Every structure is written in structure tokens, then in C-alpha cells.
Amino acid sequence: MPPPSTLFNLLKHHGEEHLLAHWERLSEEGRSHLKSQLMAIDWHEIAACKKLVEDRHAKKSVTRHHDFENSSTPSCHRLGGQGTASSEALSRGRECLRTAQAGAILMAGGQGTRLGFNGPKGTFPIATISKATLFDVLLGHLHAIKKRFGSRIPIAIMTSAATDTATRTFLTEANFCGLDADQIFFFCQGNLPAVDAATGSLLLDACDHVAVAPDGHGGMFQSLIESGALDWFRQQDCRTLVSFQVDNPLAKPFDPEFLGHHLLSESSLSTQVIPKLDPEERVGVVAESDGVTRIIEYSDLPQNIAAERLLDGRLRFFAGSIGIHAFETEFLEGIASSQARLPLHIAHKKVPFIDKKGRLVQPSAPNAFKFERFIFDVMPLADSVTVVEVDPAEGFAPLKNPPGAAKDSPEIVRQALNAYAIRHLERVGIMVTPGIDVELDAASIFDDEDLHLIAKSGIFPKNHIDGPLIIRAI
Numbered sequence: 409m410p411p412p413s414t415l416f417n418l419l420k421h422h423g424e425e426h427l428l429a430h431w432e433r434l435s436e437e438g439r440s441h442l443k444s445q446l447m448a449i450d451w452h453e454i455a456a457c458k459k460l461v462e463d464r465h466a467k468k469s470v471t472r473h474h475d476f477e478n479s480s481t482p483s484c485h486r487l488g489g490q491g492t493a494s495s496e497a498l499s500r501g502r503e504c505l506r507t508a509q510a511g512a513i514l515m516a517g518g519q520g521t522r523l524g525f526n527g528p529k530g531t532f533p534i535a536t537i538s539k540a541t542l543f544d545v546l547l548g549h550l551h552a553i554k555k556r557f558g559s560r561i562p563i564a565i566m567t568s569a570a571t572d573t574a575t576r577t578f579l580t581e582a583n584f585c586g587l588d589a590d591q592i593f594f595f596c597q598g599n600l601p602a603v604d605a606a607t608g609s610l611l612l613d614a615c616d617h618v619a620v621a622p623d624g625h626g627g628m629f630q631s632l633i634e635s636g637a638l639d640w641f642r643q644q645d646c647r648t649l650v651s652f653q654v655d656n657p658l659a660k661p662f663d664p665e666f667l668g669h670h671l672l673s674e675s676s677l678s679t680q681v682i683p684k685l686d687p688e689e690r691v692g693v694v695a696e697s698d699g700v701t702r703i704i705e706y707s708d709l710p711q712n713i714a715a716e717r718l719l720d721g722r723l724r725f726f727a728g729s730i731g732i733h734a735f736e737t738e739f740l741e742g743i744a745s746s747q748a749r750l751p752l753h754i755a756h757k758k759v760p761f762i763d764k765k766g767r768l769v770q771p772s773a774p775n776a777f778k779f780e781r782f783i784f785d786v787m788p789l790a791d792s793v794t795v796v797e798v799d800p801a802e803g804f805a806p807l808k809n810p811p812g813a814a815k816d817s818p819e820i821v822r823q824a825l826n827a828y829a830i831r832h833l834e835r836v837g838i839m840v841t842p843g844i845d846v847e848l849d850a851a852s853i854f855d856d857e858d859l860h861l862i863a864k865s866g867i868f869p870k871n872h873i874d875g876p877l878i879i880r881a882i
């Protein structure tokens with residue numbers, strides 16, 4: 409049976425009728441799948457994607473130009489500061505946690521292609537001794553908050569078609585890592601089709617399925633509202649939402665001082681940064697010009713400007729973004745109602761596809777373009793942005809690459825977790841024999857106050873640890 413003429417004509421109009429090449433061999437069910445996927449395509453969005461491909465082919469620069477002369481790094485609060493501002497922020501943040509006026513959004517929709525792990529990144533066993541997963545560690549913090557402050561912080565987990573089923577199954581079987589089932593709201597971000605790098609045409613990755621990929625962490629804004637997650641937060645009186653990424657087990661989205669700076673500044677958006685030390689580091693930097701704060705991607709920062717230094721020796725643009733933000737819910741609603749669409753970004757990637765004979769091809773080199781929106785592109789829309797600087801050893805250990813990689817590998821992340829644990833134990837007077845692995849149980853230890861209690865309890869003879877140990881709060 410030939411494809412329905414309306415469908416054929418629609419695709420022909422957009423030059424994509426090749427997507428029906430295998431129609432004749434599909435089952436009824438396959439035809440229905442393909443038809444509903446094709447009918448739901450947003451052709452305006454596809455046109456925007458194809459324009460990016462054309463620009464790429466025409467070698468038109470996609471570099472965004474910035475007025476570097478009039479740009480500077482905004483002033484930053486430093487976490488762990490000693491002054492009045494820090495202590496006021498700390499107490500305001502603790503108050504927020506006690507009253508559960510904040511909620512959390514965990515970004516877990518990425519495909520984690522560089523890591524190459526068989527499953528969503530959140531299910532990767534990362535802890536040094538227990539091998540607790542990234543989900544255990546990150547959701548564990550909410551458990552520790554409940555223990556410390558008696559409050560229940562609601563969390564929305566953003567998945568994607570690539571991670572949704574496996575994430576829900578994993579967390580259900582893991583009893584939601586100790587949280588209440590109704591403390592978590594799952595929502596799935598959108599997709600954008602991938603296109604063939606040579607022709608710019610859409611691809612099939614099964615005879616009855618168009619190849620798609622998650623629409624980037626910036627897809628969060630639309631999905632947060634469409635899924636009802638934002639209403640869910642409002643019903644629980646959460647006026648502030650912190651968003652963080654599933655691949656950073658040192659992330660401190662609930663750091664009371666960070667929350668406090670955000671709330672006291674009355675900014676609609678706050679963001680954590682780490683100092684960029686080397687001009688070559690491939691990290692976006694926060695910059696301000698004419699009262700507007702934005703992130704400049706590393707690819708948009710000319711080498712000579714990236715290397716400029718201030719009188720104190722720091723890079724002029726040193727505020728490297730680590731993907732941890734606090735938003736006011738009113739700001740998020742404003743974004744949705746003003747229909748502000750974030751720009752699309754293009755990336756050259758390997759995407760399996762169906763060839764003319766209907767066979768699945770696994771490319772060995774990038775063959776397609778994928779498109780994404782980035783969360784930080786909303787920054788210029790905020791009336792004011794508060795920037796908080798974090799010591800990377802305290803708050804940033806991203807898992808991006810497979811075992812053995814020179815950077816951001818599981819081994820390097822575990823070393824960072826171990827060093828963090830040893831440093832904090834030593835701060836409260838508990839010494840660790842060099843070379844020993846220790847692990848702080850995320851679900852029971854919120855901060856150094858918990859460790860002080862352990863030190864005072866005398867549980868470790870002479871406050872010394874000389875063998876691998878998981879430390880749990882009492």
C-alpha cells in the first residue's frame with residue numbers, strides 16, 4: 409500500500425519524501441509510528457536547523473560577536489567567605505532550606521556519548537568505595553538535608569527519550585535513592601531531528617523512525633512548563649529552583665551560602681562559576697556588558713582576549729560556568745509566556761542511520777549534525793544575575809570521558825571525591841593515612857557540621873583513619 413498522499417505531499421514539499429522509502433515493507437504498526445512522528449514535526453524548527461547547516465557549508469562563521477572592549481567579568485561572591493555578607497547569606501540560605509522554599513531540577517537527559525556507558529549517566533557507579541551511582545550521590549544530598557533541616561526538598565528530574573525509561577526503572581528499583589516517590593517529578597525534554605551532514609536531509613534510524621536527539625539542556629524551559637513540573641513546584645510554595653547536572657558528583661546546588669546570595673540579591677538568576685586558569689580551557693565564561701550578563705562560549709572567545717590577564721594575574725574572563733544555576737519561578741514563567749526561543753547550536757556527531765537498502769549503518773566518523781539549546785542562553789533575559797565563585801576542588805568534578813581518559817574520567821572524578829573527603833575530615837581533626845580511600849556518605853553528611861559531630865563522638869580512636877572507610881553521620 410503506498411503512503412497516504414497527504415503525508416507524501418507534505419514531505420515532498422519539504423524535500424523529505426525519502427523518509428517514506430521503506431513504507432511498503434512496514435507493518436501497520438510501523439506505518440502508524442512513522443506517520444505520527446512525521447506529522448508532529450515542527451517544520452519551522454527544521455528550517456532553522458537547516459539554515460545552520462547551510463551556513464556551516466557556506467563556511468559562514470557561526471561565531472557570535474561580542475563587544476569585548478566594553479565587557480568584563482561581573483563581580484563575584486566567593487563561597488566559603490568570612491565576611492558579614494557571607495554569614496548573612498549562609499543564614500538566609502539555611503532558612504530557605506529549613507522552610508523548603510527551594511526546589512531542584514536535575515538535568516539527566518544527555519546521551520553521555522563521550523562516556524560510552526551502557527545506561528543513563530546517572531546510573532554510573534562513581535563513589536570511591538560503595539560504588540554508589542551518580543543518582544545515589546546527588547539525590548542523597550536531599551536525604552541529608554531532610555536529616556539536618558527536617559525539610560523535604562522537591563526535585564524534578566529531566567530525562568529525554570534516550571534516558572527516560574531506563575532512569576525511571578533504575579530509580580524505582582533503587583527506591584528513589586531513599587527519597588519519597590512523591591518528592592520526585594519526572595519530566596522528559598523534547599527532541600530535535602538529526603540531519604545528514606552532507607545533504608542536510610533528515611535521517612531514519614529505523615525504517616519506521618526518524619533519527620532524533622535530545623534538544624539540549626536548554627530544552628528544560630519549555631518542558632518544565634509543558635509537563636506541569638513548574639506548577640508542581642508552585643503548589644509546594646517553591647519560589648526558587650536550583651538546576652544542576654547529573655555528571656558532577658561534587659555539585660553543591662544546595663549550598664546555603666549560594667542560595668543565600670541568590671535570595672538576598674533578589675536576582676532572577678544566579679550562577680556558580682569556577683576560576684578559569686588556562687586560556688586554553690574549553691569552558692564558557694560569564695561576562696557583562698551594558699548591564700547584560702551572558703555566557704561567552706569558548707569558541708566565541710578570540711585567543712588573544714582569552715589570554716588577557718588582570719592586574720592580580722587572573723584571566724580577564726575567568727568566570728568559568730559549571731552549569732549550576734538558581735532561578736526564580738516567576739522568571740521561568742516569564743520566559744515561557746514571552747515565547748522567547750533560545751538559539752539553536754549545531755554539533756557534528758556520529759548518528760546511526762538506515763541506508764537506501766534499509767540496513768542500519770553505524771558510522772565510524774561524524775556523519776550528521778545534531779541541534780541543541782543551551783540553558784545558559786536565558787542569562788541575558790534576566791534583569792539581574794548574581795555570580796558566585798566556587799573552589800573547583802569543592803564543587804566541580806565532571807564525569808565526561810571513559811576510563812583511562814586524560815581528563816574528566818571516572819578515575820579522576822574518584823580522586824577528586826577522595827581528596828574532598830580527606831580534606832574535610834582533616835578540617836575537623838580526623839586524619840587519614842596517606843593512600844587510603846575514604847568516602848563521605850552523601851545521604852547522611854550534609855556539611856562539616858556533621859563531620860564535627862563525628863569527630864567529637866570519638867568514634868575513631870585518636871581521630872585517625874587507617875583503612876578504607878565509608879563515613880556515615882551519627
Ligand code: UTP
Nearest residue numbers: 515516517518519520521522622624625653654
Ligand atoms: P553534556 O553537554 O556534557 O552532554 O551535558 P552529555 O550528554 O552528558 O555528554 P556527551 O556530550 O553526549 O558526551 C551536561 C549535562 O546536561 C545534561 C546532561 O545529562 C548532563 O547532566 N543534558 C545535556 C541534558 O539533560 N539534556 C541534553 O539534551 C543535553
